[in-house]
């Protein structure tokens with residue numbers, strides 16, 4: 001459609017991209033060297049030194065203690081819970097360097113509302129003043145040129161407004177590094193530390209905002225001014241097109257007369273794809289489009305968007321994954337695909353279910369009920385066992401990472417799934433927001449920007465919410481909760497989701513969690529959600545299975 005436009009610009013963009021890549025490849029991290037830490041004009045003394053590799057600073061745990069935090073190391077030193085003086089707690093991934101467990105400073109600093117910079121062999125920690133968080137740029141580190149921001153706010157030819165998270169990786173260092181940028185960058189498309197903490201299983205009360213957000217947070221919320229729109233008035237949306245690429249893939253294209261900065265998200269229990277286009281107006285006599293497409297039924301221009309924002313809502317026929325992309329100079333596309341397992345028989349799936357926590361030390365969250373303490377680890381196991389039975393009855397090859405109250409390390413859990421060549425991995429947990437008894441409902445987490453995990457998460461979270469009569473909190477990236485994501489998801493090699501069933505800190509959720517009827521309903525919903533993902537069926541779709549799934553049983557048969 002616009003592929004031949006502005007070939008010179010495209011060439012420049014390609015060269016710019018290559019230059020960036022070459023620069024990145026040419027600057028490997030340096031060998032680790034000790035670095036002095038300074039905070040409030042004093043040197044922080046540590047038993048073993050903080051280390052710097054030219055990009056990241058890693059600090060031993062006593063640095064957190066020196067900054068008046070409590071540190072609880074979990075699961076064979078893979079992560080630690082940092083208790084901040086104001087009472088908040090947050091989990092951070094640990095890295096073992098020179099046999100010492102270390103915290104990437106990029107993970108620790110934001111928790112303490114600090115930013116840091118490296119200069120002349122010293123790392124200085126400076127408080128972020130609340131009012132200056134958005135306005136003050138990060139003091140550039142010595143090697144700032146090698147630090148690539150996670151969200152590209154305005155480089156020439158970038159995809160404006162599109163979140164560009166790091167690829168799924170087995171090490172957390174890339175996202176650690178990016179958070180150097182996050183700390184002070186303010187509205188950069190990444191949730192602010194306040195919002196991030198809102199999801200808090202680990203003791204941070206969710207903010208009102210996060211409680212009220214039932215769907216996946218928009219992947220990009222870049223709020224930089226739209227220069228073209230300011231200079232020349234609003235950009236005009238000319239056309240909305242949907243193409244069937246093949247039976248499993250569709251492409252929707254929005255054509256305008258200037259650059260677009262879209263925000264794309266799944267809404268309406270995954271049955272709608274919503275595209276918000278700030279700084280635009282619809283310049284088309286048509287406001288509704290219908291498509292004879294196996295994945296997309298229609299599109300309509302909604303009137304519910306914010307002022308100056310054109311909202312196009314696509315009604316979907318199937319559960320799909322999606323990737324959006326800006327097509328400079330004046331278009332954007334969203335590629336929709338059926339989940340990758342569609343086409344395979346559901347009863348041939350290999351599933352690993354992971355009841356979270358376990359053993360005497362890792363109890364998860366807990367609450368007193370009628371004078372007895374209820375532990376998350378037991379609820380997780382109970383629900384996982386019931387889901388196991390459901391799936392087993394439907395003929396699937398299912399296993400549990402633990403069948404009794406034993407400790408299993410965070411890395412062993414996804415490794416069990418990897419070793420079994422599982423098709424789907426689901427970790428089952430219960431959420432907690434101490435101090436906030438209103439937070440309610442299930443949340444699904446997928447790793448990073450994994451689109452398969454996002455779709456699986458939607459199928460699970462919507463089903464669990466419906467089965468338990470709870471508000472869905474959507475399918476969210478684990479980066480919204482932990483700087484480096486969640487270890488159980490990061491290491492899984494298949495579509496993987498961690499689902500928090502409900503809040504033990506909410507009296508109504510808690511009463512449900514301990515009820516055998518609720519546990520059975522949720523277990524059925526987990527089994528059914530896996531099935532919907534495998535078959536590419538919408539969470540709300542009660543209809544008959546599609547052509548690919550003929551021969552499979554009805555979900556009720558699970």
Ligand SMILES: [Zn+2]
Pocket residue numbers: 201356357364365376429430
């Ligand atoms: Zn848990």
